[in-house]
Amino acid sequence: xxxxxxxxxxxxxxxxxxxxxxxxxxxxxxxxxxxxxxxxxxxxxxxxxxxxxxxxxxxxxxxxxxxxxxxxxxxxxxxxxxxxxxxxxxxxxxxxxxxxxxxxxxxxxxxxxxxxxxxxxxxxxxxxxxxxxxxxxxxxxxxxxxxxxxxxxxxxxxxxxxxxxxxxxxxxxxxxxxxxxxxxxxxxxxxxxxxxxxxxxxxxxxxxxxxxxxxxxxxxxxxxxxxxxxxxxxxxxxxxxxxxxxxxxxxxxxxxxxxxxxxxxxxxxxxxxxxxxxxxxxxxxxxxxxxxxxxxxxxxxxxxxxxxxxxxxxxxxxxxxxxxxxxxxxxxxxxxxxxxxxxxxxxxxxxxxxxxxxxxxxxxxxxxxxxxxxxxxxxxxxxxxxxxxxxxxxxxxxxxxxxxxxxxxxxxxxxxxxxxxxxxxxxxxxxxx
Ligand code: SAM
Ligand code: SF4
Numbered sequence: 001x002x003x004x005x006x007x008x009x010x011x012x013x014x015x016x017x018x019x020x021x022x023x024x025x026x027x028x029x030x031x032x033x034x035x036x037x038x039x040x041x042x043x044x045x046x047x048x049x050x051x052x053x054x055x056x057x058x059x060x061x062x063x064x065x066x067x068x069x070x071x072x073x074x075x076x077x078x079x080x081x082x083x084x085x086x087x088x089x090x091x092x093x094x095x096x097x098x099x100x101x102x103x104x105x106x107x108x109x110x111x112x113x114x115x116x117x118x119x120x121x122x123x124x125x126x127x128x129x130x131x132x133x134x135x136x137x138x139x140x141x142x143x144x145x146x147x148x149x150x151x152x153x154x155x156x157x158x159x160x161x162x163x164x165x166x167x168x169x170x171x172x173x174x175x176x177x178x179x180x181x182x183x184x185x186x187x188x189x190x191x192x193x194x195x196x197x198x199x200x201x202x203x204x205x206x207x208x209x210x211x212x213x214x215x216x217x218x219x220x221x222x223x224x225x226x227x228x229x230x231x232x233x234x235x236x237x238x239x240x241x242x243x244x245x246x247x248x249x250x251x252x253x254x255x256x257x258x259x260x261x262x263x264x265x266x267x268x269x270x271x272x273x274x275x276x277x278x279x280x281x282x283x284x285x286x287x288x289x290x291x292x293x294x295x296x297x298x299x300x301x302x303x304x305x306x307x308x309x310x311x312x313x314x315x316x317x318x319x320x321x322x323x324x325x326x327x328x329x330x331x332x333x334x335x336x337x338x339x340x341x342x343x344x345x346x347x348x349x350x351x352x353x354x355x356x357x358x359x360x361x362x363x364x365x366x367x368x369x370x371x372x373x374x375x376x377x378x379x380x381x382x383x384x385x386x387x388x389x390x391x392x393x394x395x396x397x398x399x400x401x402x403x404x405x406x407x408x409x410x411x412x413x414x415x416x417x418x419x420x421x422x423x424x425x426x427x428x429x430x431x432x433x
Contacts, residue, residue: 001186002068004137006033009067009097011129016098029063029101030055031087034070036152038324045070049082056084063104065089067097072156073327076112088112091157092142095121116143116158121167130178134375134405135218138175140168140206141187145196146225148252149263149330150292150323153188162187162194165201165209172210181405182218182373183210190221191228204232211240217407218373218390222248227265229274237282245282246316246392249274250290254309255302258295261334268309275313286316286391293350294323294343297336303346310354316361316391318354322347355417362393362415369425370395372410374403394419403427 009031010020021027030052034045045066052064065087066078072090074081079088086104089097093113103111120142130136143158144151172183185206187193193203201209203221210219219242224233226249236243249271253259256267278285291306310318322343325332372387372395379386384396385403387410396419397410410422 001139001188002033002035004139004186005068005091005094007129007137009033009094012095012097013101014128024051024055027062029065031065031067031097034066034068036069036073036156036326038321039326040324042070042073049085052082053084063087063101065100067091067094069152069156071112072114072116073152075114079110079112086110088114090114090116092116092118092120120161120163130175130180133180134373135182135184136175136180137184137186138168138171139163139187140185140190141193144188146189146265147263147330149261149334150295150326152326152329155328157188160189160192160196162197162199165194165206168206169209169213172213172216176213176215179405181216181407182220183216185210185219185221187223189223189225189228191224191230191233195228202232204230204236207233207236207240207243211242216242218242218244220244220246220392224249226251226271226274231277234274234277234281237278237285244390244392245285246288246390247278247285248288248290251309251313252290252292253295253298253302254291254306255298256305258298258302261297261331262292262295263330268305272309272312284391286393287313288317288392289313289315289319291318291320291350292323293320293346294338296323296331296334296338298323298338298346303350307350307353310350310357314357314361315354316393317358318350320347320350320354359415359417362417362420365389365393365412365415365420368412370410370412370420370422372397372408372422374406374408376404389420395422396420397422397424399424 032048035041049066056062056064063086064084066085067089068091071088076088079085087100093115100111120139141160141162143160144154145160147154191203193206195202224247237245251271252262252264254268275287370389374385374387378384378396385399386396388394395410406427408427409425411425412420412422414421
């Protein structure tokens, strides 16, 4: 979401005539987009904000801003605390970035906007956004009403608001007309799209409408809350041609006691039955997840339950975190806090266990033929091309022609921890194969 927000801000500014620079030393405007979800992310933001002080000393005319979730959390105190900062903007206020910059340039002083009721919109459909891209995010909702007891998001991104389906459909059509082949719908909890206001279409309905758009090769979405994963949505994985067989379904814990304390509103058995149904409807589906260790009160047995769950599900990948105390959240009041050393020990054991599962799943793909959407040259080796399988695994391969934006068939030669190595079979044409 933050990547998409940064992208949105930069596109608004480019459309207003600003130019991007890769060097902070050349920039006249420096905006730091921040994440507050864990303490570590927040500390990183403060380190970067500290660097602004010397830049501003050297070049007093630059405009500097703190935006995003830390801006929302700390508010206007940031302007007092960091006198070299001109602008503080919450994540729901980014669409008006140009107005705020204009105010500062006109000499009207420092400014801030922290309104959590601003309506989001899909700006992706503006000129130039798709340039050079094959794949893009498309925001379909903002905010969250779930109040998981550890999570700061509902406090810094406000109440859940769904964007109108017509806007999402017309933005998708526009993006495809500009060369986009793959769209990932994003929101804090996409599968509750439109349910709050009892409006149609619901999320599966939206997917069905998007699936009909000619030229959309791949459709993905992130993130889904297990409590809102309906049978209709699971069914979409068996029905919709463009919907990729991958779901990111954060479980957070394998223990019912902890899930209850987390206010997740599902049980371990419910989660496992969802996974089973997904695998029945789409046997090749890849499943990834998020998991927190060391939540207050997590016993050794609760932790064992999490380990057993990951053995049972065999996630393709897992994002795991040590519980981090966040302001305003209910979990702050819970007894049974674990010390850092114990959280670290549990995280290490969990991550080692998952590494083995991920590697073994990647190795099992050796010899298979996969459809890859080519995204461009590799990050580490630009003599290689890179793309993703429908299940969202990164594949690198060599080719002596530019295949960016094309679907190709690749034979997987080797499975590594974080990617696959393949060799080109041929270009892929769904009409032929
Ligand atoms: N909306 C998504 C969902 O419900 O799964 C998750 C969004 S959250 C920004 C991303 C992940 O950060 C969560 O799934 C959770 O695992 C992790 N997270 C959130 N708050 C955390 C905290 N206080 N400590 C550690 N991890 C946290
Ligand atoms: Fe945070 Fe829970 Fe909302 Fe996800 S669903 S953003 S974890 S409160």
